[in-house]
Amino acid sequence: MSAARPPEGARTAGEAEGTQVRAPRPPEVPGSAARERPGAPVAGARPPRRSLLQTLQRAHVRVATTSMVAVGLALLLAAVLALRTYANNHLELVARSIAYSVEAAVVFNDRVAVMEQLAVIAQRESLREAELRDRQGQVLARYERPDSQKNSALLEMAGEPLGRLLMPEPTVAPVLDRGRPIGEVRLRGDGAVFARFLATAAAGIALCLVLAGVGMRLLSRRIQRDIVEPVQALIAMTHRARLQRSRAQRAPASQIAEFHALGEDFNALLIEIEMQQAQLAQENRSLTHLANHDSLTGLFNRAYFSRRLARILQDAQAQGGHIAVLYMDNDHFKQINDRYGHAVGDLLLIEVAKRIRTQLREGDLVARLGGDEFAVLLAPVHHARDAMRIAEKINAAVAVPLPERYERIVPSVSIGVALFPEHGQTADQLLRAADRAMYQAKKSGRGTSQLFEGNYVVSDVPEM
Known part of the structure; x- marks a missing residue:
């Protein structure tokens, strides 16, 4: 006969006596117990290492x-x-x-x-x-x-x-x-x-052990001075060089030939690392300069100008300042480049860049956007006529014949001027406005400057 099943909800004899029926425990992940109990020894952990x-x-x-x-x-x-x-x-x-x-x-x-x-x-x-x-x-x-x-x-x-x-x-x-x-x-x-x-001999042996212990103490001090301290100095230098990037220190001289040679090699390694770091720093500076500057004229490039203009606009929007963007293009540059060659064209661009830079204030920024186009960021400006005055000075400085055998070449630039916040709220808007004003300047007469306002160009300069 099969045993009768107890009704649902009824406790078995074992449960009535206090025995609890537990669900099967999930398999333990190796090392989980040690992670759950802080301070518990980790299985397979190495004992603490002794010093030298x-x-x-x-x-x-x-x-x-x-x-x-x-x-x-x-x-x-x-x-x-x-x-x-x-x-x-x-x-x-x-x-x-x-x-x-x-x-x-x-x-x-x-x-x-x-x-x-x-x-x-x-x-x-x-x-x-x-x-x-x-x-x-x-x-x-x-x-x-x-x-x-x-x-x-x-x-x-x-x-x-x-x-x-x-x-x-x-x-x-x-x-x-x-x-x-x-x-x-x-x-x-x-x-x-x-x-x-035997008692006398044992006392003599004990005395010898005491004297040996004193000798060992003196020997330990000498080992500490001649062996352990140079090793500790090298370890400390290694840690500082690895963690603090401090490479100006040098390992001291040691009386032991092997440690002295190790210290000299370590010093030579630090010097080599310093030279490599200096070379890498120089290369990084060169790469940073190349990333932000034009290789021909030495001016800032379009990417740097755009980033700087965006930051200046944020400050101006937060503080309520006024800035101006000048967009300029060399007149008849293609004809000069085709007639006299690329070398003369490069010389023309370099000379124009120098002349533009000399007419700017200390905090202003000039960049070569590409080809024969340049841009100037004036920050801050108080009146629109201040921006136009600088543009006219640039026109006058540029319109000087090239030196020596290129005196027949007289460069000139057409300049368009856009103001913040009147002509745009973003960098793209200001550049497009200054570009349109520059084309109006070309139409009205090359080697001139024009201020953008709305969809047309005005000849009068308004107060800001």
Whole structure:
């Protein structure tokens, strides 16, 4: 039988107990958890990099510590082995001395004398244990160092296991009477000697490590001065050159040949970059000049004149000023160009441009629009007659024969004048009005100037 389905809205047993049914979670994008939790470590992120000084210090500390510990342990082991050999030889001498001293007492079985002599020598030689046995192995006398003569608790705790480790067997010497053994002496040395020596050696190694640390500190300062500081200077210069575009600085000289050569190469690179930047700046200025000027006459071109006229018109509209545009065309230029050649025509245009420029005020603008056409922007002007006066001065200055062998050529220009705001509100309107006035000037007589007004040209100059 199939289980009956619970009615809609009824909770299951798991839900009744507080278990929540959750929708399946969308797949996680790698790295999204790290972006959602600020400060959480990003998976695969690199640990912070150490500086050059820290890397060199760690390397030197590791090398120095390993070397000092290895040398110290080797010297300590050699010294312990030498001390052990010395202690064994010394105990053998002491044992023979005791055997010789107690020979008579052992022969006469005088235990008191044996004990006194054993105690005197054992105390003098700082023995831990000493005993005298007869031929049958029975103990005739025994000595153990009293507590009053023991070393400190730490030396005792360390000395006893060290003594048993380095000298596991007691030192034995026979007691002879006329060459026949009548007993034997057994001795154990004091292991505190080894503990004291090891403590002294450990203190010496620690002192050497401290001195090595002081030396490492001095070495780190020298590394900081001779290696790290030149590298940091180069890094700082690189950052300033990249971020602040500062290339006037130079890397200082270094006592290390490699860093000095690197600094010299870096300085040479900066000089080369400066030269390239200066060349690029010069090329940019040349391109900007070419983009805004006429290559023949050196005047501004049509594009620059249009932009400047538009800006001046905006200022005039905002402040209520008045400006004038002069549109001029060389008279009979085609005939002169065809008769005398393009070189003479170019010379004529250059000379006309110079003469126009000399008649303008400091803030006025003259441009070559193309071919033999020129335009002048007068800003500001207070009266229409001021613009006409400048136009007449230009007519008079231009109408002078060309110098030297071209004196038969007398240039002249026809000028049309348009005013803002009377004759136009935009740059195109003013240029068209001045162009129409220029054609009226040609019709009325070349080498003259006319003011535009409406659809006809007036001879009287109105007040603005």
